[in-house]
Amino acid sequence: MPKPTFLNLEERKRKRITYAFLREFAVRSYDEASLTVVVKQLGIAKGSVYQYFDDKLDLFLYLIGECARVKQDYIASIKREDYPDYWSYFRELFKRGCQFDAENPLQSHFLHNLTQNLNSPSIKNIFDEMMSQTVAAFEQMVEQEVQAGLFRPDVPVKTMGFLLYKIGVSIQEQLEVTGAINPAESIENNQSVYQGKKEILLQTVDEYIRLARGAFDRNEAPSAFGISPVGETS
Amino acid sequence: MPKPTFLNLEERKRKRITYAFLREFAVRSYDEASLTVVVKQLGIAKGSVYQYFDDKLDLFLYLIGECARVKQDYIASIKREDYPDYWSYFRELFKRGCQFDAENPLQSHFLHNLTQNLNSPSIKNIFDEMMSQTVAAFEQMVEQEVQAGLFRPDVPVKTMGFLLYKIGVSIQEQLEVTGAINPAESIENNQSVYQGKKEILLQTVDEYIRLARGAFDRNEAPSAFGISPVGETS
Amino acid sequence: MPKPTFLNLEERKRKRITYAFLREFAVRSYDEASLTVVVKQLGIAKGSVYQYFDDKLDLFLYLIGECARVKQDYIASIKREDYPDYWSYFRELFKRGCQFDAENPLQSHFLHNLTQNLNSPSIKNIFDEMMSQTVAAFEQMVEQEVQAGLFRPDVPVKTMGFLLYKIGVSIQEQLEVTGAINPAESIENNQSVYQGKKEILLQTVDEYIRLARGAFDRNEAPSAFGISPVGETS
Amino acid sequence: MPKPTFLNLEERKRKRITYAFLREFAVRSYDEASLTVVVKQLGIAKGSVYQYFDDKLDLFLYLIGECARVKQDYIASIKREDYPDYWSYFRELFKRGCQFDAENPLQSHFLHNLTQNLNSPSIKNIFDEMMSQTVAAFEQMVEQEVQAGLFRPDVPVKTMGFLLYKIGVSIQEQLEVTGAINPAESIENNQSVYQGKKEILLQTVDEYIRLARGAFDRNEAPSAFGISPVGETS
DNA sequence: CATGAATGAGGCTTCATTCAT
DNA sequence: TATGAATGAAGCCTCATTCAT
Numbered sequence: 001m002p003k004p005t006f007l008n009l010e011e012r013k014r015k016r017i018t019y020a021f022l023r024e025f026a027v028r029s030y031d032e033a034s035l036t037v038v039v040k041q042l043g044i045a046k047g048s049v050y051q052y053f054d055d056k057l058d059l060f061l062y063l064i065g066e067c068a069r070v071k072q073d074y075i076a077s078i079k080r081e082d083y084p085d086y087w088s089y090f091r092e093l094f095k096r097g098c099q100f101d102a103e104n105p106l107q108s109h110f111l112h113n114l115t116q117n118l119n120s121p122s123i124k125n126i127f128d129e130m131m132s133q134t135v136a137a138f139e140q141m142v143e144q145e146v147q148a149g150l151f152r153p154d155v156p157v158k159t160m161g162f163l164l165y166k167i168g169v170s171i172q173e174q175l176e177v178t179g180a181i182n183p184a185e186s187i188e189n190n191q192s193v194y195q196g197k198k199e200i201l202l203q204t205v206d207e208y209i210r211l212a213r214g215a216f217d218r219n220e221a222p223s224a225f226g227i228s229p230v231g232e233t234s
Numbered sequence: 235m236p237k238p239t240f241l242n243l244e245e246r247k248r249k250r251i252t253y254a255f256l257r258e259f260a261v262r263s264y265d266e267a268s269l270t271v272v273v274k275q276l277g278i279a280k281g282s283v284y285q286y287f288d289d290k291l292d293l294f295l296y297l298i299g300e301c302a303r304v305k306q307d308y309i310a311s312i313k314r315e316d317y318p319d320y321w322s323y324f325r326e327l328f329k330r331g332c333q334f335d336a337e338n339p340l341q342s343h344f345l346h347n348l349t350q351n352l353n354s355p356s357i358k359n360i361f362d363e364m365m366s367q368t369v370a371a372f373e374q375m376v377e378q379e380v381q382a383g384l385f386r387p388d389v390p391v392k393t394m395g396f397l398l399y400k401i402g403v404s405i406q407e408q409l410e411v412t413g414a415i416n417p418a419e420s421i422e423n424n425q426s427v428y429q430g431k432k433e434i435l436l437q438t439v440d441e442y443i444r445l446a447r448g449a450f451d452r453n454e455a456p457s458a459f460g461i462s463p464v465g466e467t468s
Numbered sequence: 469m470p471k472p473t474f475l476n477l478e479e480r481k482r483k484r485i486t487y488a489f490l491r492e493f494a495v496r497s498y499d500e501a502s503l504t505v506v507v508k509q510l511g512i513a514k515g516s517v518y519q520y521f522d523d524k525l526d527l528f529l530y531l532i533g534e535c536a537r538v539k540q541d542y543i544a545s546i547k548r549e550d551y552p553d554y555w556s557y558f559r560e561l562f563k564r565g566c567q568f569d570a571e572n573p574l575q576s577h578f579l580h581n582l583t584q585n586l587n588s589p590s591i592k593n594i595f596d597e598m599m600s601q602t603v604a605a606f607e608q609m610v611e612q613e614v615q616a617g618l619f620r621p622d623v624p625v626k627t628m629g630f631l632l633y634k635i636g637v638s639i640q641e642q643l644e645v646t647g648a649i650n651p652a653e654s655i656e657n658n659q660s661v662y663q664g665k666k667e668i669l670l671q672t673v674d675e676y677i678r679l680a681r682g683a684f685d686r687n688e689a690p691s692a693f694g695i696s697p698v699g700e701t702s
Numbered sequence: 703m704p705k706p707t708f709l710n711l712e713e714r715k716r717k718r719i720t721y722a723f724l725r726e727f728a729v730r731s732y733d734e735a736s737l738t739v740v741v742k743q744l745g746i747a748k749g750s751v752y753q754y755f756d757d758k759l760d761l762f763l764y765l766i767g768e769c770a771r772v773k774q775d776y777i778a779s780i781k782r783e784d785y786p787d788y789w790s791y792f793r794e795l796f797k798r799g800c801q802f803d804a805e806n807p808l809q810s811h812f813l814h815n816l817t818q819n820l821n822s823p824s825i826k827n828i829f830d831e832m833m834s835q836t837v838a839a840f841e842q843m844v845e846q847e848v849q850a851g852l853f854r855p856d857v858p859v860k861t862m863g864f865l866l867y868k869i870g871v872s873i874q875e876q877l878e879v880t881g882a883i884n885p886a887e888s889i890e891n892n893q894s895v896y897q898g899k900k901e902i903l904l905q906t907v908d909e910y911i912r913l914a915r916g917a918f919d920r921n922e923a924p925s926a927f928g929i930s931p932v933g934e935t936s
Numbered sequence: 937c938a939t940g941a942a943t944g945a946g947g948c949t950t951c952a953t954t955c956a957t
Numbered sequence: 958t959a960t961g962a963a964t965g966a967a968g969c970c971t972c973a974t975t976c977a978t
Contacts, residue, residue, distance in 0.1 A: 005937070031266070032355060036972065045939040047975080056973065128411075135411060152448075159441040162408040166400055174396040177369060207393045214386075214448035239962065270947070279964045284949065286962095473941065500733065504968070513943045518970065520941095589734060603879060620916075626880065627909045634872040635865070642864040645830075645837055675861040682854075683917035707958070738951065747960040749954080758952065 006052035026109035105192035240286035339426035474520035573660035708754035728811035807894035
């Protein structure tokens with residue numbers, strides 16, 4: 001939690017500082033990120049950072065909180081009940097994610113880099129909990145769909161929830177591995193993560209959805225009935 | 235590549251050294267791992283390490299190679315053609331992986347930690363390539379299944395390959411996130427990663443396979459139509 | 469270039485540090501010089517050096533720059549056009565050099581040791597360029613004298629320039645080889661390089677000048693012909 | 703002085719070892735040269751070197767002695783009395799030096815690199831003495847010429863001797879600074895120092911001789927007499 | 937509230953030399 | 958006589974954090 005010293009800062013300065021650190025943590029992992037470097041860029045005293053935050057971790061957690069809050073604003077309004085099935089809802093999440101990315105490039109980069117950041121032992125505990133929460137959220141979604149008879153009931157919710165979470169992550173990773181997006185490069189050029197790549201992102205989302213439907217949706221056997229009644233009736 | 239000095243070492247000593255470093259790299263990431271610490275544990279001179287290996291990276295790559303080689307011995311004999319479908323083949327891979335884990339706990343821990351290790355910038359390039367190769371291998375498997383008419387043709391091989399790769403990873407991760415396994419703790423107690431957890435691992439594999447079937451397998455319903463109805467009714 | 473941290477240091481401290489390093493580099497070559505040793509002498513933390521300078525090379529270049537600047541102040545005001553011939557100008561350079569030596573013993577020692585320092589591979593490139601510039605400066609001087617009809621035109625400027633440069637160096641070296649001066653010892657006793665040796669230095673300079681006149685000056689015999697004989701006889 | 707162990711070695715092996723170390727010391731300075739590296743190249747045990755020589759210095763001095771001996775064989779037969787003046791003798795020294803270079807490239811490279819090697823503190827004492835001897839030899843030559851009435855008597859022999867020595871050195875250095883020769887490169891290509899550069903070397907020698915004549919030769923004033931008798935007779 | 941110099945542990949790496957076999 | 962593994966001091970450099978001003 002930042003100290004009052006930081007919160008009382010003139011907004012301009014507070015944002016300047018926040019952005020500089022976001023940029024650093026968007027490019028390097030927690031352990032690699034160097035306060036020294038950022039402080040030099042900012043032209044502020046090293047000691048100041050310790051007037052604002054308890055330590056490196058405190059600062060880092062603040063940044064996570066801020067970015068999560070901003071992204072949440074984009075996503076919170078998307079309600080499952082406004083969509084006919086889970087997958088159109090799922091797709092919408094990515095669409096809004098794109099909007100968030102375009103309007104908050106630095107925050108988007110920061111969160112993006114976060115995903116590949118689960119190791120640094122200094123923060124392992126914290127990350128584990130964060131991930132647990134995220135996974136739990138997906139489990140809950142799955143639970144709802146199962147209850148509604150839309151997702152298959154024959155696989156534990158835990159497993160489906162985790163795979164669903166992983167599918168979300170995979171979409172980003174695949175784009176990165178195949179070179180469709182290049183965060184390291186785009187942040188260098190002051191571009192957002194998905195700048196000019198919205199189409200390919202959504203296309204990939206659709207491909208994954210096609211696969212996921214087969215995996216998660218309740219088997220349409222009854223409808224198959226309607227298709228091949230002959231064999232059955234005979 | 236280790237220097238002859240290392241290879242000529244008395245086997246007992248060579249193994250003692252290898253194991254000590256495996257242990258370190260199984261617990262810490264490449265950049266965090268400290269040669270100094272291990273050397274102190276071993277009670278050997280720091281300089282000795284540099285008689286054995288060119289540098290830290292050389293040592294690390296040797297460990298990767300050794301572990302991969304050992305694991306390969308367990309897996310290489312599993313041939314796709316010996317199994318009726320991809321998924322029984324897939325399952326067998328995990329079964330043998332379990333055996334490898336039980337019989338080579340340290341190597342298994344090392345490889346396990348490797349997965350969560352993609353960041354260390356000193357070795358990012360090397361890791362990226364390793365992962366690319368792994369992903370490519372999965373793509374190739376998918377390609378084969380598609381050719382054989384067993385996997386669906388309406389989703390790009392690249393996407394299916396990547397998801398398949400991710401499913402493999404997810405199984406391990408889910409067990410870790412849910413607390414079913416706890417590598418950090420088990421290595422402390424000189425236990426293998428999956429010690430006493432073989433059942434739950436395979437059960438989870440089966441769950442994922444059930445999901446994956448729906449996602450990847452060619453939907454047989456329509457084709458069943460053309461092939462049999464007539465014959466059935468007659 | 470030193471970091472602001474160093475420049476903002478209290479002058480007393482800054483000088484103390486500068487002098488300690490000057491002393492080290494005046495006695496040892498770049499590669500042999502040990503920051504660790506100096507830091508211990510100074511009683512400051514090793515890390516401090518890296519708050520002041522980027523690295524060892526940065527520190528070294530700073531020292532070169534400082535000493536060169538100081539020496540330049542002594543020499544810059546000497547203009548060729550104020551002297552009837554090159555050699556009286558040349559002699560004056562050494563006289564002022566002596567003054568610089570007396571008033572800045574440590575800097576003088578440092579620069580003196582620099583000359584014998586062309587090897588250290590870490591800085592070979594930098595040194596090669598420095599020497600090239602110095603040689604070029606001598607070439608230019610020679611060129612001017614040739615243009616003015618004062619130096620002989622029948623030997624390439626390159627060769628004369630290089631020899632002239634070497635003569636300057638030789639004067640110092642001869643005194644050292646013959647034991648007239650002993651930098652290693654004099655720095656130990658906090659004496660300047662040429663302390664109490666000004667006379668012998670200038671005497672040696674004069675000897676070299678006498679030799680150099682024969683080598684470089686245009687032979688006046690023929691020209692004496694056209695100018696005077698007639699006028700003299702009349 | 704090498705130990706008997708070395709001298710008793712089969713000649714082929716002894717030469718192989720000698721050459722490998724010559725090569726190393728021809729490329730690196732004494733302090734930079736690494737026994738470890740050479741021993742690896744040779745494929746012999748590190749300990750062997752210490753069976754052959756007391757230590758690094760002992761080995762180095764042996765190499766100096768060997769090379770000096772070989773070069774001496776080329777030069778010793780050149781007698782001053784066989785030449786009309788010092789400078790034709792001087793020129794011959796370089797010609798034979800060229801022959802030595804062509805027929806013993808490695809030794810030539812080694813000796814060449816030696817010149818730029820006066821710093822390494824580990825061997826400073828030894829080098830100082832070597833140089834003193836060389837300088838003394840030149841002094842003696844100068845002394846003889848002065849006695850013979852061929853060199854000017856109005857400048858101390860010490861100074862003329864030293865400059866003469868320096869001129870010899872300068873010739874080599876100038877060729878290197880101007881890029882006419884490139885030892886570092888030529889040794890890489892298994893070429894001798896002056897391979898294909900004999901002409902430019904001798905040409906440079908001639909230029910230096912032209913300068914040196916003016917500097918060292920007794921003033922020819924009397925001969926000027928014969929040129930401008932008019933003014934004198936009137 | 938800001939400053940920024942000081943800290944010092946810890947990191948990897950190199951090398952000549954020794955000594956038991 | 959040859960081997961080659963072991964040594965360990967010394968080197969440069971990084972970084973989060975502290976604290977006096």
